[in-house]
Amino acid sequence: MGLAKQYWMELQEEQAYEEKCEWIREYLQDDDPDEYSKEWQEAEDAYEEYLNRLHIDFENQRYEEEYDYWSxxxxxxxxxxxxxxxxxxxxxxxxxxxxxxxxxxxxxxxxxxxxxxxxxxxxxxxxxxxxxxxxxxxxxxxxxxxxxxxxxxxxxxxxxxxxxxxxxxxxxxxxxxxxxxxxxxxxxxxxxxxxxxxxxxxxxxxxxxxxxxxxxxxxxxxxxxxxxxxxxxxxxxxxxxxxxxxxxxxxxx
Structure with missing residues (x-):
């Protein structure tokens, strides 16, 4: 893997992590939550479910848009x-x-x-x-x-x-x-x-x-x-x- 691609992937991972942390802070209504706490772990599970729901909604919308050839x-x-x-x-x-x-x-x-x-x-x-x-x-x-x-x-x-x-x-x-x-x-x-x-x-x-x-x-x-x-x-x-x-x-x- 080239250095440029590796750097780009690291930036993507860092951005995803920051987005997750921001979502969890809002979810817990805590600006400085403990990442090792039980509440944080539960919030991480909730975040995964949130991402999963977004994916399902997106695919449902894509399905409705694409499956219309005999509608x-x-x-x-x-x-x-x-x-x-x-x-x-x-x-x-x-x-x-x-x-x-x-x-x-x-x-x-x-x-x-x-x-x-x-x-x-x-x-x-x-x-x-x-x-x-x-x-x-x-x-x-x-x-x-x-x-x-x-x-x-x-x-x-x-x-x-x-x-x-x-x-x-x-x-x-x-x-x-x-x-x-x-x-x-x-x-x-x-x-x-x-x-x-x-x-x-x-x-x-x-x-x-x-x-x-x-x-x-x-x-x-x-x-x-x-x-x-x-x-x-x-x-x-x-x-x-x-x-x-x-x-x-x-x-x-």
Whole structure:
């Protein structure tokens, strides 16, 4: 470590220590408290809790600011998805004679439709799990998901971890990549008790193909043009619609 970086780190530590001492003096209402007293130690614990609360509030605010991509006033996730599907159905009816333009249209539509089902799955799951009064869903997620099962903490941390749990779940779900259908399928089953069924291979393939549509402009990693036509886009629309309708029916029963 260079001397400049070491000096900067020492300054940061000194500043943090001074901020803590100032907070404790105000907390104890004592301008010259004894750092070795029981009161000081209790105040240090209170300060740690204060910092923890600040962190949680900050992350909650960040979550609310970032998780808004399918938040539309007056519309449900199902309504948004349906609007996208209905528009796609109308677009695909447009008669285009130019083969290249028609292929580009299919590539764009395919990627758009897969993005719609991914966003629906993500938004619907998060909405269900994080809705007030759904603590049972959070418990099921924590108990069934390896991400939480592998976490370790001490007995001393039990209560603080319990307070942080909802925030941890928020952040985890926000950052989860929902096009990893191999992870999403069991999450829906284990937490919401919604089974996608055994015939879900089409969605794996669609998500893989979407990558070629979006990131390679309709070509695979070997430079070959992907094979898309009107029938394949229509089949994707049909399958996505059936899956979403199945989920909606399970949520309302």
């Amino acid at each position: 539309v006033v007056g519309k449900t996730n199902f309504q948004i998805f349906t609007e996208i599907i209905d528009s796609s159905k109308e677009i695909i009816k447009i008669q285009i004679d130019n083969i290249k333009i028609r292929k580009n249209l299919f590539v764009m539509l395919y990627g758009h439709i897969v993005a719609a089902i991914e966003s629906y799955l993500s938004s619907t799951f998060i909405e269900q799990v994080m809705s007030p009064g759904n603590s049972e869903y959070i418990r099921k997620l924590v108990e069934s998901d390896p991400e939480f099962a592998n976490r370790k903490f001490t007995i001393k941390e039990i209560f603080s971890k319990q307070e942080e749990l909802e925030n941890d779940v928020k952040l985890y779900l926000r950052d989860l990549i929902f096009h990893k259908i191999d992870k999403v399928k069991p999450m829906y089953k284990n937490v919401l008790d919604i089974d996608f069924g055994n015939n879900i291979e089409w969605l794996f393939k669609a998500i893989s193909l979407r990558h070629d549509c979006v990131h390679r402009a309709g070509y695979d990693k070997d430079g070959n043009e992907i094979d898309l036509d009107k029938e394949k886009v229509e089949d994707l629309i049909k399958r996505c619609s059936e899956l979403v309708e199945h989920i909606e029916s399970e949520l309302t029963t």
